Amino acid sequence: MRVAIPADEGLPQIAVLLDADAMALTLARSLGRDQPLAPVDVRYIRYRPGKNLCVHYAVEVDGSEQHAVAMASSKYDLSLEAADPVYDARIALVAGRAPAVRPLLYDAGAHALLQWLPFDIDMPALAEPPLALRERLAARGIDIPVERAELTLLQYRPRRRAALRLGDHVLKVYRYERDFSDGVAGLEAARRLEGLCTAQGEAIIDDLRLTVQEWLPGAPPARRAELAREAGELLRELHDHKLDGLTPLLPAQRLDAAATAVKLVSAITPALTPRAQAALAELERRAPDPGDGLVTSHGDFHGGQLLELPGGPALIDLDLLGCAPPALDLANYAGHLIPKDAADLTAALTVLDGLVEGYGHRPRWLEWYLAASILRRARVPFRNFEPDWPEQTERMIGAAEAALRL
Numbered sequence: 001m002r003v004a005i006p007a008d009e010g011l012p013q014i015a016v017l018l019d020a021d022a023m024a025l026t027l028a029r030s031l032g033r034d035q036p037l038a039p040v041d042v043r044y045i046r047y048r049p050g051k052n053l054c055v056h057y058a059v060e061v062d063g064s065e066q067h068a069v070a071m072a073s074s075k076y077d078l079s080l081e082a083a084d085p086v087y088d089a090r091i092a093l094v095a096g097r098a099p100a101v102r103p104l105l106y107d108a109g110a111h112a113l114l115q116w117l118p119f120d121i122d123m124p125a126l127a128e129p130p131l132a133l134r135e136r137l138a139a140r141g142i143d144i145p146v147e148r149a150e151l152t153l154l155q156y157r158p159r160r161r162a163a164l165r166l167g168d169h170v171l172k173v174y175r176y177e178r179d180f181s182d183g184v185a186g187l188e189a190a191r192r193l194e195g196l197c198t199a200q201g202e203a204i205i206d207d208l209r210l211t212v213q214e215w216l217p218g219a220p221p222a223r224r225a226e227l228a229r230e231a232g233e234l235l236r237e238l239h240d241h242k243l244d245g246l247t248p249l250l251p252a253q254r255l256d257a258a259a260t261a262v263k264l265v266s267a268i269t270p271a272l273t274p275r276a277q278a279a280l281a282e283l284e285r286r287a288p289d290p291g292d293g294l295v296t297s298h299g300d301f302h303g304g305q306l307l308e309l310p311g312g313p314a315l316i317d318l319d320l321l322g323c324a325p326p327a328l329d330l331a332n333y334a335g336h337l338i339p340k341d342a343a344d345l346t347a348a349l350t351v352l353d354g355l356v357e358g359y360g361h362r363p364r365w366l367e368w369y370l371a372a373s374i375l376r377r378a379r380v381p382f383r384n385f386e387p388d389w390p391e392q393t394e395r396m397i398g399a400a401e402a403a404l405r406l
Contacts, residue, residue, distance in 0.1 A: 045384075249328060280375065
């Protein structure tokens with residue numbers, strides 16, 4: 001199935017960078033090979049129409065999965081980045097671990113800057129050799145046997161953040177100081193969430209913008225809709241904690257995120273523009289004023305933030321912990337299911353009922369937050385480059401419209 005690729009006069013190279021067959025040749029060329037690499041899987045896209053594009057690929061190289069990133073800009077000459085000697089020392093650190101002799105290079109044919117992990121132009125910590133990281137942790141009292149000092153990539157958002165496993169520990173790396181500070185604050189808050197099962201912080205390495213926390217031996221629920229009642233109970237425990245100094249998470253921030261999504265949706269699926277903009281306008285018109293009725297909120301609560309353990313679910317990833325109306329977390333969980341785990345709003349509402357049952361009562365403004373949660377995620381099918389992303393995007397706009405009619 002050929003995946004739809006939007007046209008962009010400002011970034012015409014998008015036609016190559018989102019074409020798996022074309023990138024199979026481009027990535028092979030970056031390794032000095034004549035035969036295309038296959039298969040090439042587009043894992044993640046960050047895109048500002050007409051301005052810049054960043055694409056994460058997973059590809060098999062000599063029997064192992066490797067990760068590459070392509071970057072394009074209409075404003076900056078990225079070929080200068082590839083030749084900048086400031087990166088030479090870091091490139092030397094990844095020698096033998098990256099599949100390319102030079103993991104940072106400019107491809108003139110694709111008009112893009114390419115990088116191969118573990119090199120990331122904006123996250124120096126990823127280039128650190130595993131044994132060097134082991135020594136840094138040992139200095140902080142965290143001992144990892146040499147035979148287990150192998151890094152495993154858990155999550156990667158190119159040029160933004162990454163999560164890796166090292167032994168029985170999770171290392172989170174950040175590009176931006178603000179995100180790093182939020183991660184540190186989340187780990188500090190985890191110590192105050194008495195009775196709630198969550199990963200505890202173990203170390204902070206400021207110069208690498210890196211946090212270390214315990215690894216919990218669980219997995220996200222395979223069927224997130226079926227865990228709704230337990231998720232609601234867990235939320236009630238979280239919301240009952242009184243933590244001082246949390247950042248308010250208010251409706252205006254949800255609207256900003258929804259507006260960003262609508263802007264992208266309008267660019268990549270112009271036919272949906274009137275519907276998406278009308279839904280956003282209705283959200284703006286009906287935005288609630290929560291006053292002081294805020295609770296301790298996860299900030300990005302969904303099934304992927306839970307781990308199933310023998311004693312019940314654990315809550316992870318507290319980077320966005322704040323204070324918000326209770327409805328935010330419940331609605332975010334249900335809205336996050338559309339369109340893959342819940343085909344439409346009716347299915348999501350069934351899950352929401354289970355969440356409310358576990359939570360104990362139905363918070364105010366639940367329908368507004370549900371519509372906002374769905375609309376702000378309308379860019380996700382394209383971001384993940386789902387094979388049918390235009391159809392999924394339309395289903396999400398339709399679900400947001402339906403939520404606004406509740």
